[in-house]
Amino acid sequence: xxxxxxxxxxxxxxxxxxxxxxxxxxxxxxxxxxxxxxxxxxxxxxxxxxxxxxxxxxxxxxxxxxxxxxxxxxxxxxxxxxxxxxxxxxxxxxxxxxxxxxxxxxxxxxxxxxxxxxxxxxxxxxxxxxxxxxxxxxxxxxxxxxxxxxxxxxxx
Amino acid sequence: xxxxxxxxxxxxxxxxxxxxxxxxxxxxxxxxxxxxxxxxxxxxxxxxxxxxxxxxxxxxxxxxxxxxxxxxxxxxxxxxxxxxxxxxxxxxxxxxxxxxxxxxxxxxxxxxxxxxxxxxxxxxxxxxxxxxxxxxxxxxxxxxxxxxxxxxxxxx
DNA sequence: GTTCCTGCAAATCCTTTGCAAGTTC
DNA sequence: GAACTTGCAAAGGATTTGCAGGAAC
Numbered sequence: 001x002x003x004x005x006x007x008x009x010x011x012x013x014x015x016x017x018x019x020x021x022x023x024x025x026x027x028x029x030x031x032x033x034x035x036x037x038x039x040x041x042x043x044x045x046x047x048x049x050x051x052x053x054x055x056x057x058x059x060x061x062x063x064x065x066x067x068x069x070x071x072x073x074x075x076x077x078x079x080x081x082x083x084x085x086x087x088x089x090x091x092x093x094x095x096x097x098x099x100x101x102x103x104x105x106x107x108x109x110x111x112x113x114x115x116x117x118x119x120x121x122x123x124x125x126x127x128x129x130x131x132x133x134x135x136x137x138x139x140x141x142x143x144x145x146x147x148x149x150x151x152x153x154x155x156x
Numbered sequence: 157x158x159x160x161x162x163x164x165x166x167x168x169x170x171x172x173x174x175x176x177x178x179x180x181x182x183x184x185x186x187x188x189x190x191x192x193x194x195x196x197x198x199x200x201x202x203x204x205x206x207x208x209x210x211x212x213x214x215x216x217x218x219x220x221x222x223x224x225x226x227x228x229x230x231x232x233x234x235x236x237x238x239x240x241x242x243x244x245x246x247x248x249x250x251x252x253x254x255x256x257x258x259x260x261x262x263x264x265x266x267x268x269x270x271x272x273x274x275x276x277x278x279x280x281x282x283x284x285x286x287x288x289x290x291x292x293x294x295x296x297x298x299x300x301x302x303x304x305x306x307x308x309x310x311x312x
Numbered sequence: 313g314t315t316c317c318t319g320c321a322a323a324t325c326c327t328t329t330g331c332a333a334g335t336t337c
Numbered sequence: 338g339a340a341c342t343t344g345c346a347a348a349g350g351a352t353t354t355g356c357a358g359g360a361a362c
Contacts, residue, residue, distance in 0.1 A: 023316050023361050044351085059319045064352065083239060083326090084351070099284050110278050118271050119293060126264060127298035128255050135291045137275060142283035179336050179341050200326085215344045220327070239351090240326070 006036035009075050009091050016073035030055050031066045035076065041086040041098075041107045080134070081107070097134075101141035103148075108141065162192035165231050165247050172229035186211050187222040191232065197242040197254075197263045236290070237263070253290075257297035259304075264297065 013032055017024055034050045035042070042050075048063045067087055070076035077090035081100060086107070096111040115135070123130045140148070169188055173180055190206045191198070198206075204219045223243055226232035233246035237256060242263070252267040271291070279286045296304070 021316085025317060025360075027318075057319085061320080061353085062318060065317085080239070083236070099279070099282065101284075102287055108282060108284065110282070112274055112278060115271050115274050118268055118274075122266050122268060123255070123293065123295070126255065126266070127301065128257075128264065128293070129296040129301055130293055131258055131295040133291070133293040135289070137279065137284070137286055137289040139279070139287040140285040145283065145285055177340085181335075181342060183343075213344085217328085217345080218343060221342085 005033065009036055009089075012075060012091065013070070013073055016069070022069075027051075027055065027058050027062050028066050028069070030058065031063060032070065032075075035067075035070065035087065036089070041079065041081075041088050043084055043086055047087070079136075081105075081136075097136065099137045099139070099141070101144055102138050103140055103144040106141050106143075161189065165192055165245075168231060168247060169226070169229050172225070178225075183207075183211070183214050183218050184222050184225070186214065187219060188226065188231075191223075191226065191243070192245070197235065197237075197244050199240055199242055203243070235292075237261075237292070253292065255293045255295070255297070257300055258294050259296055259300040262297050262299070266293075 010032065013028075014024070016022075017028075030051050031047065034047060034054075038047075038050070040046070044060065044063055044067065047067070048058070048060050051058050051063065067076060067078075067085075070087070071078055071090075075089070075091050076087045077093075079086045079088065079098065094111060095116075096109045097115075099108040099110060100106070101108075119133065120130065166188065169184075170180070172178075173184075186207050187203065190203060190210070194203075194206070196202065200216065200219055200223065203223070204214070204216050207214050207219065223232060223234075223241075226243070227234060227246075231245070231247050232243045233249075235242045235244065235254065250267060251272075252265045253271075255264040255266060256262070257264075275289065276286065
């Protein structure tokens with residue numbers, strides 16, 4: 001495990017704190033570090049459990065509040081999966097959307113400039129000014145299809 | 157106001173009731189009728205308020221439960237707008253997606269076979285089996301842009 | 313010392329569920 | 338009369354908020 005991770009992001013956060021006359025705290029640093037180390041699309045509870053391994057006294061509320069700061073600082077972006085918030089890195093990342101496996105919950109990223117272009121075209125035709133979008137495709141991921149096929153084969 | 161609306165849909169619902177050994181009820185009929193008369197993307201509360209004009213004793217729970225039946229019967233489809241369920245007609249309707257105005261909440265439908273095709277292509281490349289998707293584009297609708305421009309002009 | 317943070321508990325919002333009373337078949 | 342429906346109230350899950358005590362500047 002790397003001793004230091006996301007040096008740049010941490011600097012961005014420190015700057016955000018400074019600019020907004022906020023204060024640093026051990027909790028915020030632990031949460032940010034855990035967030036940066038993860039490559040998953042974390043739920044609040046996922047992140048809570050991770051940080052509590054290091055600091056069992058960190059409360060869920062603080063995780064919510066810190067994630068809000070990370071969003072505002074441009075470090076995290078939030079998506080909504082079946083009514084539950086998920087967070088992913090957003091610093092210097094290209095826009096993308098998500099495939100979500102209905103079986104195992106895996107989230108696979110994709111991006112398609114062609115789709116974005118088509119969206120823009122349709123919006124222009126409707127005189128609609130796009131500010132954001134949410135594009136999630138649900139179904140079965142490769143692994144779960146294989147798993148289902150294997151189970152099917154065994155049954156016979 | 158037309159005395160009869162959605163004759164075909166009502167027959168579909170009656171058939172659904174019959175096939176599943178359920179029972180008809182005045183409440184269900186009032187709710188279905190109100191749903192069919194509306195061309196909006198109704199929230200549960202929207203629909204509740206409409207039906208309560210005719211039958212003030214209908215409870216929110218019954219609306220929830222009836223909408224669930226309508227979904228199962230293929231008459232309604234549900235979308236999720238900022239964590240709140242919205243319902244629209246689904247009987248004999250083509251698939252489509254939505255623009256949603258961040259200002260006034262208006263929902264504008266769109267469909268794009270090209271986007272669907274691109275989705276399918278990407279899914280095929282990932283060996284992902286699509287079962288459904290959610291594609292919502294947020295921003296400002298034509299009216300709200302005009303309204304904002306007018307307000308801006310006045311201010312000067 | 314002032315201002316900001318924290319964690320808890322309580323509140324909120326939307327939705328679902330348990331249950332006793334009422335309807336439908 | 339058996340089986341299904343209803344409305345209420347209570348429970349549910351995710352998130353937010355009020356507040357008193359604690360930490361940072």
